[in-house]
Amino acid sequence: MLMDYSQKQENSLFDLSLSLTFDKIIKSLTKEKDSKDKNYELTIKFFEVIRDFCNKQFSELNNEFSGADAFSIFTSALNNMDIKVETIDDVLEEAEKYHNYLISFKAEEPLEPEKLEELIKLLEELNNQLSRKLESNQMNSWGY
């Protein structure tokens, strides 16, 4: 539209796709179901686009979900886990940590139980954030 409009959130179907992917990874991490397939690739890429965003390199999960979107979901999940990140560098450090956990797990290297628990918790939080995003209907009260 050319002129001003009242903001309405257009939720993307990709958010749901990502949430379903995280669900599958959680099941795989908890050995409920083991499937080391494309779900791993997308989840690993999720951390990589955050890393790229922090390093000022543009990348995206598909043409509607960019590094900035992943950054937003990830930092909100960290906030809910009471992990304090104040600067981009803090976020980068966290993203790399989880990225490494996932790479190790995929390579079938044993992951210490605390790390595994941390990773599962993060993925659950990411899913929480995505569900909220999927359910939100944006625009709140605006007044003079």
Added chain:
Amino acid sequence: MIISKEDYLNNLLDSFCKYEEKLNILSNKAYPSDTVKKFIENDLKMIITEFKEIAHKDLNNNKDYFSEKTIIANYIWEQEALQKIAKAVANTDFKSHPLEIMNVFRDLIKDIEKNDFEILTIPREEMNFSFNEIWFKLKIFLEKELNMNDFTVDRKFIRLTFPKNHKNNLLMSGIFFHEIGHYLVEENNLADRIFQNIDFSSADFLSLKKCIYVYNGNQLGQVELINIFKGSYLTNWIKELLSDILAVYTVGPAFIFSMFNLVINSTSVNDFYNDNLRNIHSLSHPSFSFRFELILKALKELEIYNELPKLLKDKIKSYQNAYANSNNQQPNRSGDIRINNINYRIQESKFLFQKLEKIISDLIPDMLAESERLLGDSNIINKDKLDQAEKFAEQRIKEVIPPNELNNTAADPIAIINSGWYAKLLYKNSLKKRVGKTDGKNGDYDLNLLINDLMKYSLRTSRIQRRWQD
């Protein structure tokens, strides 16, 4: 639980059945394009049949939770993704669409995207234009999540809406180029690409903290600022400005004249008397004065501004001045923004908008470069096209001859669109005299009609001539 799983699924099934009924009605209509008919009869029907089956299966199992497939089908239904498509097809006016200008869009997008697509044109009562894709992302999602792989239509469906009263008004077509700009920005994730180039460590960016109040003692650092301004103001503004640049780069001055015509249309008499052009910043749009400055910069970047006839340059300058000197008062609102379940209150102020303008100004070189890269040389307006427009206005339209060719070469569509504005602004009186409409009973109505008819004819015939030439 107040609502049982059975109630919920029965309700969902009922909606699916109604949708199926609607599809049956739609598939009985006659369509000029086989693709649309195939799309309804095969693809949409296949989806709703699958959804019905999913809900039915879930109804018959004894588990007390919904299956993953039901959750997906329900979500798509809640998002109204399917309903929007059916509505677009049902409201499409195949007999009476702005054919000539649609072909210009079709050729432009085809050249940029190199893919085939279908355009559904929908007339609207209100004065607004829109242009967006409604099918492809859903198709990819269904293939991935529900393994539906038998779709017959493997192309984008673009919904184009236009004001009914301006169906044949090519003088307003410049606006469409802004809307196509939005489409290209969305399809290529351009706004995020630009947003990322903000210097998030700069004093300007970090000073935005002063405009935000945080509830419940949540922290407010660099990270939160990025999340807040990605959702509000900055990304939206980048989208608007990119769409403006893309419009200027494709159709040049015609966009500015169309845009200002729309402004006149939406300015009240009272505001007119008070030099009170609506010139405010909002969550979704930067002010018109800011936009006009950038539009002018884009024209200069193309090195065409100085080549324009003086009267047109003066006209554009006067628009810019009108906004710069507008008495319009910025309403400094405050409002809650919710980012992933955390509330922030933003207080608008002169300070906030100055900082946002400064941050955005630093991104303008990137926006211009990305726009240029996306469109490619052949789709960017240049001096030759405007020279052609000038000649068409003087040697053709002014003489009431359609501007469809010059020296036996088919006219460029962008030159034709601009020539209409050139003729209207430069030769209004002589053209009116020539066709004997000097009494002015209908104002400029007859003049606009005549120019539009000449342009429409030219867009049609030059396209045919170009096919022969190629």
